[in-house]
Amino acid sequence: MLIKRQQPLPRVHALVACALLAAAGWARPATAQSPSLADVIETIQPKIVKIYGSGGLHGLEAYQSGVLISADGHVLTAWSYVLDAEEYITAVLDDGARYGATLVNHDPRLDVAILKIEATNLPCFNLDEAVSLQPGDRVLALSNLFGIAVGDEAASALYGTVAAVSPLTARRGAFTSLYSGPVYVLDVPTNNPGAAGGAVTDRQGRLAGLIGKELRHALDNTWLNFAIPIAELRSSIEAMRAGRQLPRRADATARKPATAHTPAALGLVLVPDVLPKTPPFVDQLRADSPAQSAGLQPDDLILFVNDRMVSSCKELVEELSFIDHIDAVRLTVQRGSELIDVELKPR
Amino acid sequence: MNALSLPPGLAGLAVSLTLSCQALHGLAQELPAPVQQAQQARIDTMARAARTAVAVFESGGNGGGSGVVITPDGYALSNYHVVKPAGTYMRCGMADGNLYDAVLVGIDPTGDVALIKLLGRDDFPVAEMGDSDRVRVGDWCFAVGNPFLLATDFQPSVSYGIVSGVHRYQPPAGTLLEYTDCLQTDAAINPGNSGGPLFDADGRLIGINGRCSFEKRGRVNVGVGYAISINQIKQFLGHLRGGRIVDHATLGATVATDERGRVIVTDILDTSDAYRRGLRYGDQLLSFGGRAVTTVNSFKNTLGIFPRGWRVPVTFRRDTEVHNVYVRLAGVHAWEELLTQVEQTPATPPVPPPRPRPADAPPGGDRDPSDPPPVPELPGPPPLGAPGRNEPPPAEVAQLIEARPGYANYYFNTLNRDRVWTACRQQGDFHSLTGTWILAGQFSNAAPFEIQLGNDVLAGQFPASRDRVDPRIDLDQQLLPHGSGGLLPALHLWRRLLQLGPQDFGEMYYLGTVPLPGRDGLFDVLVGTHNVVETHFMFDPQTGRLAALEMYPAANTDPCEIYFDDYRPVEDRWLPHRMTVQAGDTVYAALVIERYELAP
Numbered sequence A: 001m002l003i004k005r006q007q008p009l010p011r012v013h014a015l016v017a018c019a020l021l022a023a024a025g026w027a028r029p030a031t032a033q034s035p036s037l038a039d040v041i042e043t044i045q046p047k048i049v050k051i052y053g054s055g056g057l058h059g060l061e062a063y064q065s066g067v068l069i070s071a072d073g074h075v076l077t078a079w080s081y082v083l084d085a086e087e088y089i090t091a092v093l094d095d096g097a098r099y100g101a102t103l104v105n106h107d108p109r110l111d112v113a114i115l116k117i118e119a120t121n122l123p124c125f126n127l128d129e130a131v132s133l134q135p136g137d138r139v140l141a142l143s144n145l146f147g148i149a150v151g152d153e154a155a156s157a158l159y160g161t162v163a164a165v166s167p168l169t170a171r172r173g174a175f176t177s178l179y180s181g182p183v184y185v186l187d188v189p190t191n192n193p194g195a196a197g198g199a200v201t202d203r204q205g206r207l208a209g210l211i212g213k214e215l216r217h218a219l220d221n222t223w224l225n226f227a228i229p230i231a232e233l234r235s236s237i238e239a240m241r242a243g244r245q246l247p248r249r250a251d252a253t254a255r256k257p258a259t260a261h262t263p264a265a266l267g268l269v270l271v272p273d274v275l276p277k278t279p280p281f282v283d284q285l286r287a288d289s290p291a292q293s294a295g296l297q298p299d300d301l302i303l304f305v306n307d308r309m310v311s312s313c314k315e316l317v318e319e320l321s322f323i324d325h326i327d328a329v330r331l332t333v334q335r336g337s338e339l340i341d342v343e344l345k346p347r
Numbered sequence B: 001m002n003a004l005s006l007p008p009g010l011a012g013l014a015v016s017l018t019l020s021c022q023a024l025h026g027l028a029q030e031l032p033a034p035v036q037q038a039q040q041a042r043i044d045t046m047a048r049a050a051r052t053a054v055a056v057f058e059s060g061g062n063g064g065g066s067g068v069v070i071t072p073d074g075y076a077l078s079n080y081h082v083v084k085p086a087g088t089y090m091r092c093g094m095a096d097g098n099l100y101d102a103v104l105v106g107i108d109p110t111g112d113v114a115l116i117k118l119l120g121r122d123d124f125p126v127a128e129m130g131d132s133d134r135v136r137v138g139d140w141c142f143a144v145g146n147p148f149l150l151a152t153d154f155q156p157s158v159s160y161g162i163v164s165g166v167h168r169y170q171p172p173a174g175t176l177l178e179y180t181d182c183l184q185t186d187a188a189i190n191p192g193n194s195g196g197p198l199f200d201a202d203g204r205l206i207g208i209n210g211r212c213s214f215e216k217r218g219r220v221n222v223g224v225g226y227a228i229s230i231n232q233i234k235q236f237l238g239h240l241r242g243g244r245i246v247d248h249a250t251l252g253a254t255v256a257t258d259e260r261g262r263v264i265v266t267d268i269l270d271t272s273d274a275y276r277r278g279l280r281y282g283d284q285l286l287s288f289g290g291r292a293v294t295t296v297n298s299f300k301n302t303l304g305i306f307p308r309g310w311r312v313p314v315t316f317r318r319d320t321e322v323h324n325v326y327v328r329l330a331g332v333h334a335w336e337e338l339l340t341q342v343e344q345t346p347a348t349p350p351v352p353p354p355r356p357r358p359a360d361a362p363p364g365g366d367r368d369p370s371d372p373p374p375v376p377e378l379p380g381p382p383p384l385g386a387p388g389r390n391e392p393p394p395a396e397v398a399q400l401i402e403a404r405p406g407y408a409n410y411y412f413n414t415l416n417r418d419r420v421w422t423a424c425r426q427q428g429d430f431h432s433l434t435g436t437w438i439l440a441g442q443f444s445n446a447a448p449f450e451i452q453l454g455n456d457v458l459a460g461q462f463p464a465s466r467d468r469v470d471p472r473i474d475l476d477q478q479l480l481p482h483g484s485g486g487l488l489p490a491l492h493l494w495r496r497l498l499q500l501g502p503q504d505f506g507e508m509y510y511l512g513t514v515p516l517p518g519r520d521g522l523f524d525v526l527v528g529t530h531n532v533v534e535t536h537f538m539f540d541p542q543t544g545r546l547a548a549l550e551m552y553p554a555a556n557t558d559p560c561e562i563y564f565d566d567y568r569p570v571e572d573r574w575l576p577h578r579m580t581v582q583a584g585d586t587v588y589a590a591l592v593i594e595r596y597e598l599a600p
Helices: A008-027 A037-047 A230-242 A313-320 B011-030 B033-050 B080-086 B230-241 B296-303 B335-344 B410-425 B487-505
Strands: A048-052 A063-068 A074-078 A089-092 A098-107 A112-116 A138-143 A156-167 A170-172 A182-186 A199-202 A207-211 A226-229 A268-270 A282-285 A301-305 A329-335 A338-344 B053-058 B064-069 B075-078 B089-094 B099-108 B113-118 B140-145 B157-170 B179-185 B197-200 B204-212 B225-229 B253-257 B263-268 B284-288 B311-318 B321-328 B437-443 B448-453 B458-461 B466-469 B507-515 B522-530 B533-539 B546-552 B560-570 B573-583 B586-598
Touching: A037 A048, A037 A063, A037 A138, A037 A156, A037 A199, A048 A074, A063 A207, A074 A207, A074 A230, A098 A230, A112 A230, A138 A182, A138 A207, A182 A207, A207 A230, A226 A230, A301 A313, B033 B140, B033 B197, B053 B075, B053 B080, B053 B140, B064 B080, B064 B089, B064 B140, B064 B204, B080 B089, B080 B099, B080 B113, B089 B113, B099 B230, B099 B410, B113 B230, B140 B179, B140 B204, B157 B296, B179 B204, B179 B296, B204 B230, B225 B230, B230 B507, B253 B296, B263 B296, B284 B296, B311 B507, B410 B487, B410 B507, B410 B522, B410 B533, B448 B487, B458 B487, B466 B487, B487 B507, B487 B522, B487 B533, B487 B546, B487 B560
Parallel strands: none
Antiparallel strands: A048 A063, A048 A089, A063 A074, A074 A112, A089 A098, A098 A112, A138 A156, A138 A199, A156 A182, A156 B157, A182 A226, A199 A207, A207 A226, A268 A282, A301 A329, A329 A338, B053 B064, B053 B089, B064 B075, B075 B113, B089 B099, B099 B113, B140 B157, B140 B197, B157 B179, B179 B225, B197 B204, B204 B225, B253 B263, B263 B284, B284 B311, B311 B321, B437 B448, B437 B586, B448 B458, B458 B466, B507 B522, B522 B533, B533 B546, B546 B560, B560 B573, B573 B586
16 A cells, blocks of 8 residues: 655665665775765665554554565564554655555564565665674664654664674563574664664674564563574575465465364364454363373463464464374474474374 | 673673773774874864863752853853753853853743853853754764763763764653754763753764653663754754743644645634735645755654744645745744743653562563653753752852843843844934934835924825824824835834834843844844834844834734845944835835935
């Protein structure tokens, strides 16, 4: 949905400038003649997206940030409650153009999601040119923290240094973060309300990481300023974009077997399906069933069935209906803050 | 005071940092000369800029903030919310180790700006003025000030960063304190930095730090500080120097974005000047105050940088026709409303008391869901000691403080009124010319005219009419000749000012500085009321001459405007030989004066 799109020209300029900058940066190391920070930031700005969605109550901000990763409108962002109501996600580009965005997919392991807007020829980060950073590297962090920018106003830019590359040991409220891989720990307060999903780039404006959500350190409770390296996100991004984790029903060629799995046959009793999208929590397990033998427990949240994302009880039942009753089923569940893979072997 | 801590498990980092510091020490000699020179230049710039910073303390030593000196005789900028608790007398420490007495000069409560004057020197180090409209996101900048009131020895702290955003809009905190068109920086701005300077990399003043986005991390820097742009302050400076309480402006119309992204007038007061200049419901606003209007925010931003009463260019479109007009901006507050808020509102929004926390909750705790949503806060001074124990000023300082309702410090209004009048008097002394004044010449179309300005009668012979006005009765009923808006009474008031001076003219005060359409620079304004009409006299600050006057017969009407040009000496007095007379959108006449007879 295109509501406003007024200034196509600056985009072209930005693209040209970006190409020139990239060439200049490649040709020689940063010197006194290298582009100014202001010039570099101008090349990044058109790739930053302001995202609006659910929230707005109880101190939950209804906005966050994202980055364009394809010229035809793929937006990488943080997976959060802001994206809960899929039909009400809005993406605003830096020229003020406003789009309804669709949720392509999300990866709860990494807390990232991909959105899609219907547009073409957008400036974007090329993930193949993403860089890795070392402690001491200078970084730029661009995001719409605190929702300061609206419409065609530019995202906020912060400048700092990678203080460390370290495994993430963090919690949000009572829960620890699912992701515990390496992150760039930054010496600037990047992780503010609304900043999640923003870009961390090197001094030349090349994408290096995605600003994470607001988390506290699990041990000392300090607020963390960090970004997840793009290298850690690459395979997930590719899988999400390729739709490999999408439910099978999205695949028109998929065929259902004559006799398929059902939750009941596997010994799974789910919570009552009372919402349009009831999260598929395990309520009970029948004794001596495949589910119990596999070690599932009540209150486990089922996230994936054979690596395909299921976000509701209905989707879980639907996904199982594509699996022949003689085949094993692999489930990925969240138990507390842990992700656990189990295999259910049919009797 | 660095709130950032690294996760444990990174203990090795500290070691490696120590090592790299040692390595750096050895490296210093090997650094290329240009790098060393650049670093030395940066150190020198900061040292030079830091000398202009001020640590503002209440006279009793309670609380305080920061400021920056902008003139050698000690005028300094700070925040309204910093000086508000101090009242009219405060003490200011500077990097030279001295504590100077200072008095309040003027305040802009809406824009959160205060002008104060440090006393005791005429050679204060002065911050060089920058141009905040030329600042770009990513430019280096640094803040100087008194965070956490650390400057017990008056040595200011410096924090370095980049400009994170420009032309930012931050809505009012409480009822006042709206930050429009401000700069956003990641240089650390903490409580106590309020009122202090933000400099660009070359040490030029680009803003006054005043506000931060705080939230769950407590009242410390989270990388988002806001500075009032210096270009906005420049436009208010004349008003502030006049000891006044200054108001911001409104167009008298509301706007909204339509479905095509255009900014459209959705409502307009028919008493506003914008309405009289032709702006109507449904018109598309194209530019305002010299800036393109692309969004509602961009309009609000630009509106916020103008003082009440300024005349700004406005471009709007109706159908296919584009109109260019100048519009006088009304005050955003009713005058009484502004004064009431200055009297009553605490300058810093009240901070809710801390909530009780479960004993096992982590220090600093998570956000309570029932807390109000985050709004940018003012990094005001941390409380020190008991409030409200300000000391009375010493006698020599008290001479520079004069309380009067509606003014921050009336002393400075008189000072500027007299300054303007003294400069004007250099152009000619009319005090003894109490007789009838005769101006004769021709209209630009060569039709002759003659005007007699007497004490009991004003008479004019014009190409289209002969008019008489009795200056002893209410002038608003005698706006003659027709179509001029009241040329005869306006010239009577011009003569009255020249002859009597501001003290005897009637009630007269110094307004500040305003632009005039089509002319460069800003003009000093004296406002006088006599025989029920209010007249604004605009003086050229370079020459001291009267450049224009506007006579307002009533509120919400077009004034009679006279522009005075072509000054030439008559005997030993300089007098204008061309007067352009305008009422509303109509130029009544350009009078070419060939003969003056000023009877004693």
